[in-house]
Amino acid sequence: MLREALAELITKMADDELILGHRNSAWTGLGPILEEDIAFSSMAQDKIGHALALYTLLRELSGIKDMDHFAFGRQADQFKCCHLVEYPNGEYDFSLMRHFLFDAAETLRYESLEDSSFEPLRQLSRKFRGELKYHMLHGNTWVIQLGHGDEESHARMQGALDACFPLAFGIFEQGNREAFLIDQQVYPGERVLQERWLEKIYPVLVKASLNMPAPDLNPGTPGGRQGKHTVYFAPLLEEMSEVFRMDPETAW
Amino acid sequence: MPSFDPRIERLHISDNSKEELLSHGENWNIYEVFHQEKRGARHEHVGGVHAPNPEMALVFAKEQFGRRKRCVNIWVVNSADILAFSEQDEDMFAANLGKTYRDASGFRVMDKINRIRSQKKEE
Numbered sequence: 001m002l003r004e005a006l007a008e009l010i011t012k013m014a015d016d017e018l019i020l021g022h023r024n025s026a027w028t029g030l031g032p033i034l035e036e037d038i039a040f041s042s043m044a045q046d047k048i049g050h051a052l053a054l055y056t057l058l059r060e061l062s063g064i065k066d067m068d069h070f071a072f073g074r075q076a077d078q079f080k081c082c083h084l085v086e087y088p089n090g091e092y093d094f095s096l097m098r099h100f101l102f103d104a105a106e107t108l109r110y111e112s113l114e115d116s117s118f119e120p121l122r123q124l125s126r127k128f129r130g131e132l133k134y135h136m137l138h139g140n141t142w143v144i145q146l147g148h149g150d151e152e153s154h155a156r157m158q159g160a161l162d163a164c165f166p167l168a169f170g171i172f173e174q175g176n177r178e179a180f181l182i183d184q185q186v187y188p189g190e191r192v193l194q195e196r197w198l199e200k201i202y203p204v205l206v207k208a209s210l211n212m213p214a215p216d217l218n219p220g221t222p223g224g225r226q227g228k229h230t231v232y233f234a235p236l237l238e239e240m241s242e243v244f245r246m247d248p249e250t251a252w
Numbered sequence: 253m254p255s256f257d258p259r260i261e262r263l264h265i266s267d268n269s270k271e272e273l274l275s276h277g278e279n280w281n282i283y284e285v286f287h288q289e290k291r292g293a294r295h296e297h298v299g300g301v302h303a304p305n306p307e308m309a310l311v312f313a314k315e316q317f318g319r320r321k322r323c324v325n326i327w328v329v330n331s332a333d334i335l336a337f338s339e340q341d342e343d344m345f346a347a348n349l350g351k352t353y354r355d356a357s358g359f360r361v362m363d364k365i366n367r368i369r370s371q372k373k374e375e
Contacts, residue, residue: 035301035302035303035312035315035316036312038315038316038319039311039312039314039315039316042315042319043315134314134315137311138311141307141308141311142311145304145305145307145308
């Protein structure tokens with residue numbers, strides 16, 4: 001019972017990181033500034049590294065065949081990522097804002113896992129703490145910088161926020177075994193994380209002179225956590241797994 | 253003639269040299285980056301980044317110069333804040349080699365240390 005619950009939590013976390021890491025890596029070579037291109041690509045690598053660590057944990061928990069197969073070989077409805085990470089990169093304003101909103105949630109999630117009753121998750125959260133510190137520093141700095149830049153940068157940041165914000169609530173969609181996970185003290189639960197997330201991002205948005213849209217406290221179930229994805233997911237999966245599917249049994 | 257340097261191109265300096273006003277965030281400076289390999293080691297110059305302000309320079313420098321191998325700290329310093337001699341001033345240092353009395357080579361510190369170490373071993 002605990003095993004399935006942990007698998008549910010870890011799968012959605014890992015899928016978020018894999019898909020967002022994949023999306024963000026598409027900016028490599030196309031970033032607005034050389035230094036920023038490198039930084040953003042580097043953070044995408046970190047995300048995929050997190051996904052790998054989580055899939056490795058999953059392999060021990062649920063005896064999946066191997067990480068590559070699990071990451072690239074599943075059907076679309078077996079992925080449990082949220083809708084926010086599936087969306088195409090858009091322009092850099094959308095990608096930056098998504099990075100800011102998602103990484104704030106990710107940081108809080110791993111912070112909450114530092115007290116988890118499940119030791120491997122405690123270890124991972126300690127390991128990732130330093131990386132996430134930088135991801136947050138990067139996101140905060142950019143959002144504030146562009147919020148204050150000029151009329152265009154401010155308008156773009158506000159537009160990106162208006163677009164990303166409702167999607168971000170899908171991060172906190174509750175799974176079937178949520179109550180059990182909370183009861184077993186694996187983590188404090190999505191509701192708590194969502195509250196902390198709103199408190200965390202608000203001061204940064206204020207500093208950036210951006211208006212936080214009204215929080216959607218009762219969104220209809222987006223469905224990402226149940227395997228129901230946006231129209232963007234299938235093409236993404238197709239492209240992401242293309243090389244793997246050429247020869248799934250090959251050794252890399 | 254167009255420059256290869258994107259920082260200059262960004263300024264749109266035209267041939268008739270009208271005064272151009274830069275808006276906020278458009279004037280990017282170079283920041284020299286120093287990284288420290290481990291606690292207590294000296295910060296070493298590793299290169300530069302360009303950024304609109306020191307905070308962003310630090311954010312960039314972390315990933316340009318602190319994303320692989322050992323690193324515990326990074327400094328960024330606005331290049332314009334660094335005061336230096338010019339190449340022509342090399343002659344001020346030319347006579348150094350003739351002033352060996354200024355070297356510290358007379359202090360045989362390692363000999364003393366090794367002697368103390370071997371004394372301690374015998375104890």
